[in-house]
Amino acid sequence: MERTGMGKLVMQMAVTIALLGGICAWNLHRADERVAAMLEQGGVQLPVIMYHSILKDEARAGSYVLSPAALEADLDYLQHNGYETVTISELVDFVDGKGDLPAKPVLITFDDGFYNNYLYAYPLLAERDMQAVVSVIGEQTALYTESGQENAYWSYLSAGRLVEMQESGVFEIGNHSYDLHDDSVRKGCLKKRSESVEEYRQMLTDDTHLSQTYLAESGLTPPQCYAYPYGAYSDETEDILKEMGFRCTLTCEERINIISPGDPDSLFLLGRYNRPSGMSTTTFFEKALPGEGS
Known part of the structure; x- marks a missing residue:
């Protein structure tokens, strides 16, 4: 049995x-x-690449720290394989029916707003006539604007540097929260269990408005795109940011996006591929670009 x-x-x-x-x-x-x-129906595949800190010191290499040489190899690979960088503004125009995208678009993003992005990424992009978005933590921008300190290892971009980068046409500025990148308080934009929906809405609105206002008062175009700290968000987050006028949000989920004309929602919760050290350019892009690994 x-x-x-x-x-x-x-x-x-x-x-x-x-x-x-x-x-x-x-x-x-x-x-x-x-x-x-x-x-x-006219949709376009959009890979989004996520970078963070760019440093020459190989001892600092890791999941979120890449060397300038590796970044340079990445940019050359993209151009050699026919990819053209696009901006958030161009993506918004595309879904609004006001513009076209190249046949092989790619969105390059830098999270956190480290000073070393100015030191290393900015000239590499400018030399190749490529564009990117840098999403900054408002509190850190304010802190280093006041202190004036610029160190490749630990400084963040000042408002003055951001204005220079924006006016060059190489960088757009994105919002990475004002003060939600400290996981000792909460995990990014996640709602706490103890919070009511109304309390959460007020918290996120206040923090986001503070960052938007600071950047605008510093002479920068208020960001249209919000990059979620740690890629964390709650059920209510998207609606709140849409009500505040944002046209795009960036996650840390690894996937290729389809951007569709006439579909503004296709710019929300965009997937991105994080670029770590310890992986060749070819190996990374075989994963991060449509069709490269086949």
Whole structure:
């Protein structure tokens, strides 16, 4: 009886696994069909690359620290393979029916707003006529604007440097919160369990408004794009940011995006591929660019 019972159990498990496999394959097929339909309707595949700190010191290399040489190799790879950088403004115009995108667009982003982005990334991009968005932590920008300190290892960009970078046309400025990048208080934009929806809304609105106001008063164009600290957000977050006028949000989920004309929502919750050290340019882009790994 035990053997018979075990045999039935094995058969049931095999049937269940087969069914789940069929369901997963069907879902993947449906997903592929949706993507194909979106592309046929004028949608464009948009890979988004996420960088953080750029440092020459190999001892600092890691998941969020890349060397200038590796960044240079990445930029050359993109250009050699026909990719053209786009800005948030161009993406907004595209979904609003006011402009076109290149055949192979790519969005380059830098999170946190480290001074070393100015020191190393800025000239590399400028030399190649490429653009990027740097999403800054408002509190850190204010702190280093006041102190005037500029150190590749630990300083953040001052308002003056940001104005220079924006006016050059190389960088757009994004919002990375004013003071939500300290996970000792909360995890990015996540709502605390103890907060009511009204309290959470007030907190996020106040923090975001503080950053937007500071940047505007510093002579910068108020950002249209919000990069979630740690990629963390709650159910209510998107609606709040949309009500505040944002046109784009950036996550840390790794996937290729489909941007569709006439669909402003396709610019929200954009997936991005984080660029770590310890991986060749070719290997990284085989993962991060559509069709490169096939």
